[in-house]
Amino acid sequence: MAHFTKATSVHDWLDQRLAVDTLQRVLSKEYWIPKNINFLWAMGMVLAFTFGILLVSGIFLLMYYQPNVDLAFDSVNYTIMREVDFGWLWRHVHAVAASVVFLIIYIHMLTGIYYGSYKKGREIIWISGMLLFVAFSAEAFSGYMLPWGQMSYWAGMVITNLFSLGSLEFNGLVEWIRGDYVPGQAFLDRFFMLHVLLIPLAILGLIGLHFGALRIPHVNNQDGEEFDFEEEAAKYKAGDKKSSKVIAFANDFLAKDMFVVSIYLIFFFYLVFWHFGFAMDPINFDPADGLKTPPHIxxxxxxxxxxxxxxxxxxxxxxxxxxxxxxxxxxxxxxxxxxxxxxxxxxxxxxxxxxxxxxxxxxxxxxxxxxxxxxxxxxxxxxxxxxxxxxxxxxxxxxxxxxx
Amino acid sequence: MEQSRRGFMGKVFGAVAGVGAVGTLYAMKKSWDPLPSVKAAGFTTVDVSAAEPNKMVIEKWRGKPIFVLKKTAEMVAKQSADETARDVIVNGEHFLICIGLCTHLGCIPAYREAKQDFKCACHGGEFDASGINTLPPPPSPMVIPPFNVKGNTVVLGEEGEAYRKMKDAGVLA
The missing domain is CATH 1.10.287 (Helix Hairpins)
Known part of the structure; x- marks a missing residue:
């Protein structure tokens, strides 16, 4: 049996059982970030924040949404938009975040490409990031099905048809994915499940992998400079913060990170309150109709x-x-x-x-x-x-x- | 001794897990199959006696749009043998009956009465009045569904004699 002593405080009680001090040290106080970076290095935190926003707004939408071909459209466009207090807010936040998250993902990716942050031990960071991109794409697509408007239906039709793999004519596979000859109830239900459970689970796991992949090679810097993190960390810990090339993740780097997040959030909520329209396709305000293709998909x-x-x-x-x-x-x-x-x-x-x-x-x-x-x-x-x-x-x- | 026991137990677990995994995957695969009720709702009877020439009518079969177009005598007279081979003949009248989905990515092409052809809005593909692709990207003609002519009606989902002939001639799609 492990040995426990009488706790001197709540903190000590927790520390004996969960090693909270060690956790905090390893995860933040002694997690080292280079000094020579710029605001583009905050995009990871911006993405984590946006994912949190999507999760919270999604939870509120989930409480009124009806995954049924006859009810889905009205549950979004009437119940959530007109009846639920602040329902419009959750929907607009969710839609804008779903769109903006891709803008940030692209900036994050291009930053990685520009600074060469995908090689010399950082390959897994890049690959897990790409897996996240694929998972977010699947999440965006499955979510787009849910209001069951014309664009939902026809995007669902066109994208699932891709799985027939052209002249290979895998129509059985397409029908299997849909659970029907065309997108219908089975299709809506399973994409609902994917959107609210399976893909978010995969995203959470991949975020863990993405962060984990960062620990050993550390974050890249804007000069492509290679240095000994342990040596620089020793300088920092010895009090020579000035000549050390690294800073601690918390609170040093986090303060700047969150400052960028603040600027981003102001831009984000400006879009939510005044310019949400770009994230809401007008054609998707017509209910799904399997017998009428919109002129442009x-x-x-x-x-x-x-x-x-x-x-x-x-x-x-x-x-x-x-x-x-x-x-x-x-x-x-x-x-x-x-x-x-x-x-x-x-x-x-x-x-x-x-x-x-x-x-x-x-x-x-x-x-x-x-x-x-x-x-x-x-x-x-x-x-x-x-x-x-x-x-x-x-x-x-x-x-x-x-x-x- | 100890090691071989562990090895044996490991193999037992491997076998149990293997059988379980195969069974689970099979059940998961089958759970995503179209339901029997979906499959059973597979027959549609279309009465074509009231159809007007050069006016396209859209019926619905297995959730898919079915184009029914009665051709005018003029259209029949000037069309090629390949086109005539795809005509469904009901009481001497020529009809185009096909699944109204573009063979590119499944959008519904629109019928243009003046030009007597189909244009798909999604990616610009075109088909003639017999549903044969005339402008890419669609790689093949619109598909003729299984049909059976019974008097003035056409039963979709049933393979009649005329359908089997088309199938043998390879003109269904």
Whole structure:
């Protein structure tokens, strides 16, 4: 039997049973963050906060939402929006957060790419981050089904049809995923389950992995500088905080982190109260109708770039290109053949590769929103080829890169 | 001795877990299958006696839209053999009967009476009045569902003689 002494305080009582002091030391007071970072390093906390906002607003929506094809639309658009006090707030917060979370994810990803934070021991951070991106995409898609409006229904139809894998005609698989020949009650119920239970569980697990993967290689810094964290931490602990290159996670770094979070929250609630419209597609305010396709079906803005890689090609090549776009970012740490983990600005051709990729993603996003006709189709087609070409070129240009 | 006992127990657990995993996965797979009630609601009878030429009517079968288009004599006269092969003939009149879903990603194309063709709004695909794809991305014609002609009616979901002939000729999709 372990030995316990009479507690001298509540804190001591807890510490004997849960080792709260050790936990606090390991998780925050002696978790070291480099000093030479900028506000982009706060995006992780911004994302964690946004996930919390989604969870809380989701819990309140869950109490009035009805996962039934006859009731779902009214439970959202009448019960929650008109009857429940502040129901509109939870819905608008949830919708805006679901959209903005992708903006932050993209900033977070591009920051990682720019500063080379996916290599030299940070591969698992990148891969777990990409798994989070996939999980968030599935979460966004399943949530989009729930109001059971026209866009819910038709997005559900189009996306589940992708699983027939083109000419392979896996219609049985599509019907199995739907539980019906077309999206119906079984479909709505299972996507409801995925949205409120299974995918959030997966996200929580992946967040744990993502944070855990960060412990050993530590956070990257904006100069790509490699230093001995233990040595720098020893300096800090000895009181030489000035010459130490690291600070403690709490409260040193956390203070700045939360300051950025405050700025973000002001922007976020500005959107929630005055500009929530961008997150609420007008077509989804028509109830689902399986016999009437809306004139233009397009996904939310954050899926447009990959949708545009699917769209300009014939069916099978389009699916292959789409599959390529979905998985290729996972391989970034292995396709980048350069040993340099420094900012893109010091990496020669890679700097141009990075900005070409950013511009191409923006072009794909813009074209994905426009109707698939004439010049837009052509630009979309070229942009899709540029996307593929950039990834094919990556191993070569990074191989040629000079060691810095 | 001790080790071999542990090894044996480990193998027993492995076997039990293996059988359990296979059974569980099978049950999970079957639980997601379409329900019997969904599968049973699979027959729709369409009366085409009141159909007007060049006016598209949408029926519903297994939750999917079914296009029923009576062709005018003019349309029948000028169409190709491939197109005629897909016509459903009821009392001497030619009909297009097909699942009204674009074979690209399942949107519902709209019928344009003036042009006598179908245009899909999602990705711009086009089909002629026999449901044959004329402009990509759709890779194949719209699918003809199982049908059986009975007098003035067509029963969808039942494989009649005319349907089997089309199937043998390979013109269903």
């Amino acid at each position: 397009y996904p939310e803005w954050y899926f447009l770039w990959s949708y545009e890689i699917l769209r300009p090609f014939p069916k099978d090549p389009g699916l292959i290109a789409f599959g390529f776009a979905q998985v290729i970012f996972f391989l970034l740490p292995f396709l980048d053949r350069s040993p340099n983990a420094v900012p893109a600005s010091r990496r020669g051709l890679f700097f141009f590769w990075f900005w070409a990729m950013v511009i191409d993603l923006i072009v794909l996003t813009a074209m994905g929103k426009l109707p698939p006709q004439g010049i837009y189709s052509t630009i979309g087609l070229y942009a899709a080829w540029v996307f593929i070409g950039l990834w094919v070129a990556l191993p070569f240009i990074t191989k040629m890169e000079k060691r810095v």
